[in-house]
Amino acid sequence: MDKVRFSDQLQQGCLTLGVSVAEDVPPRLHQLMNELLKWNAKVNLTAITAPEEVLEKHFLDSLAVLPEVEGAASLLDLGAGAGFPGLPLKLARPSLAITLVDAVSKKVGFIKAAVAALGLKESRGLHARAEGQPEVEGIPRAELLIARAFMDLPDWLDLAPAYVLPGGRVVAMLGKAQPDSELHARAAERNLRLVSARQYRLPFSGAERQVAVFTKV
Numbered sequence: 001m002d003k004v005r006f007s008d009q010l011q012q013g014c015l016t017l018g019v020s021v022a023e024d025v026p027p028r029l030h031q032l033m034n035e036l037l038k039w040n041a042k043v044n045l046t047a048i049t050a051p052e053e054v055l056e057k058h059f060l061d062s063l064a065v066l067p068e069v070e071g072a073a074s075l076l077d078l079g080a081g082a083g084f085p086g087l088p089l090k091l092a093r094p095s096l097a098i099t100l101v102d103a104v105s106k107k108v109g110f111i112k113a114a115v116a117a118l119g120l121k122e123s124r125g126l127h128a129r130a131e132g133q134p135e136v137e138g139i140p141r142a143e144l145l146i147a148r149a150f151m152d153l154p155d156w157l158d159l160a161p162a163y164v165l166p167g168g169r170v171v172a173m174l175g176k177a178q179p180d181s182e183l184h185a186r187a188a189e190r191n192l193r194l195v196s197a198r199q200y201r202l203p204f205s206g207a208e209r210q211v212a213v214f215t216k217v
């Protein structure tokens with residue numbers, strides 16, 4: 001898909017999601033897609049390789065949580081894989097300091113190469129396994145914790161708070177929507193508080209999503 005068509009579709013998708021990105025962001029995401037597909041030909045990073053699908057399932061799916069990310073100064077993406085959702089969020093909000101962690105070195109190798117190719121500042125790929133002890137693991141705490149397709153909600157809410165700076169938030173990206181009562185209950189069991197929960201659909205496939213934000217009590 002050429003850069004112009006890609007940029008049009010990306011902006012259209014953002015509009016449907018109710019998020020906005022600066023004009024230079026779609027061309028930079030196009031560059032990220034080319035980098036991803038180039039690497040993917042040699043190193044297996046993602047099963048999603050059709051440009052239309054990369055655009056929606058990786059990029060728009062990541063950008064959909066921009067409202068939950070606004071205002072944070074630092075973001076930690078655990079189990080980032082090929083950099084989702086962290087890299088698109090960083091491109092959309094350049095002032096965000098990001099750390100992307102994965103336990104598989106070839107994935108972190110790609111993240112580092114993408115950070116260099118895109119000239120991203122305050123962006124770090126880190127090869128580490130997150131098991132709840134950030135100091136031991138060398139993983140820095142952040143204001144906002146995020147992960148996609150990493151753990152189910154109960155395990156994520158058990159793990160993530162250890163990596164949050166005081167007053168920070170944990171974002172859960174969920175495929176299957178859960179009732180607010182369930183989210184409140186999962187939070188209360190762990191001395192957390194549900195800050196917000198929002199359901200939406202991806203713009204082209206209509207796939208259902210939910211994003212929930214938690215903070216420590």
Ligand SMILES: C[S@@+](CC[C@H](N)C(=O)[O-])C[C@H]1O[C@@H](n2cnc3c(N)ncnc32)[C@H](O)[C@@H]1O
Pocket residue numbers: 078079080081082083084085101102103104107128129130131147148149150
């Ligand atoms: C299903 S992938 C999701 C990748 C990416 N977040 C996405 O949505 O495309 C899960 C990733 O978590 C990584 N992972 C699994 N357990 C981990 C751990 N304890 N610490 C860090 N990364 C881990 C895996 O290597 C894998 O890249």
